[in-house]
Amino acid sequence: MIKGIVTDIQRFSVHDGDGIRTTVFLKGCQMHCFWCHNPETISHKQELQVNTAACIGCMACLSSCPHGALSKVDGKPQYSRERCKVCGSCALACYAQARLLVGKSMSVDEVMAEVMQDKAFYDNSGGGVTLSGGEPLLQMEFTMDILRRCRQSGIRTAIETNMAWPWERIATVLPLLDILMMDIKLIDPVRHKDTTGIGNRQILDNLRRLSKEKIPVIVRTPVIPGVNDTPEDIGAIADHLRDMPNLLYFELLKYHPLGTGKNRTLGIENARILTPPPDEFMHMLAEVARQRKINVRIAGESAKHK
Ligand code: SF4
Ligand code: SF4
Known part of the structure; x- marks a missing residue:
């Protein structure tokens, strides 16, 4: 029986894809960004x-x-x-x-038992299941099995991935997905490695290959003061998205210090409290990206700002 380590199953989530969703957070990530919202998902252990x-x-x-x-x-x-x-x-x-x-060890059956409780809500709202983390492709067998079971039950599927994988792994999961959400933190490879712990060449290569696929893609960038909160950095990311026919939208996420308190409770030493960027500043960055003729959103803002 395939088992995985799950940190949380969040029902009635509206931020991780269309409609009403259940988001399953898997434990473990290859990156260790100091601003992570969910630092409890970084280590793959309990x-x-x-x-x-x-x-x-x-x-x-x-x-x-x-x-x-x-x-x-x-x-x-x-x-x-x-x-x-x-x-x-x-x-x-x-x-x-x-x-x-x-971190709870769960079988696919146990995850599906929770997921199926809200099937009627997914059907009525155009929602479904999102696998997040952490990095869901780190627990590949578990992820694939949940996605397969969702498909068999007529549930729409999405994943949130950092895309730092050989293309073969991405290609394996694509047929089981309705939407793929991916992060791009920085285009500059040196600063990407300094702040996340790994380089971004594979991520950007995968982005190029993804743009030739049919799957709808949402690209997200957390805007982190002192890391990537400049018009140049956001513009450079948007430049990589301008010729992407399957891009649904580019979403900017305002830094939130939520992870800092959690870091302390987990004994993680890299806690830094930053001041979130003001709304006007986020709008300015969004405009910079829009100049590349792409659809841009700011997470958490109403449709009139999109
Ligand atoms: S502190 Fe708690 S989790 Fe750690 S060994 Fe003791 S009882 Fe177990
Ligand atoms: S002493 Fe504090 S940590 Fe220990 S059981 Fe009581 S409330 Fe919990």
Whole structure:
């Protein structure tokens, strides 16, 4: 039986494709962008998320830990990530949900049981299922099996991928998709590697090959202060999209510091809090992209701004 590691299944999602959707977040990504909204999906392993602000000091976790990773200091639990074996006992003991085990091993049947609950909503709204993450193509067999089962059940499918794969992997998944959503963070290869951890040559090669396919494509760029928030960087990305006949639209996503707090709870050290770009600045960047005669949207804005 094929199993995968899932961080969340979000029902009634309206941001990851058309209509009402269920988004399945898979754990694991080859990139490690410091601005990631979902840093709990970067590692492919299960993790313990510790939110000390939610702790009510009941100490129920202390006796539940079989590995000596918790001790009592000044009336609060002191946690050693080094000793922790991520067994999840303390998360079960914690009623305040200050300790959560992130990443659940699920079979395709279990995922489909959740997905099928909203079949009527997909049918009525033109929605479906989106596989996101993390990077869904990292758990290729699991992803392929979910997509196949969705197809067999008449559910429309989409994935959100970083496209940093050999083309063969992309080509394998395309026949099972109705929409492909991909990120382009930067065109400059050096800065791309510095900020994401990997180069972008494969991504841009795949974009070129994708433009010869029939599948509708949405390209998204998170606008990150100090990383790619210049007219030059956004213009350079838009230049790569101008001759793409299957581009549905290019979407700009305003940086949000949501991931910073989550990083702390996961013990990730690269937390940086930036100021989100103002709306007017996002509109200016969108105009820069529109000058390339492509359809441009700003995520979260109403149709009149699109
Ligand atoms: S069980 Fe939860 S709320 Fe209670 S002390 Fe431990 S972390 Fe805090
Ligand atoms: S996950 Fe397991 S090993 Fe880690 S602190 Fe909790 S109970 Fe201890």
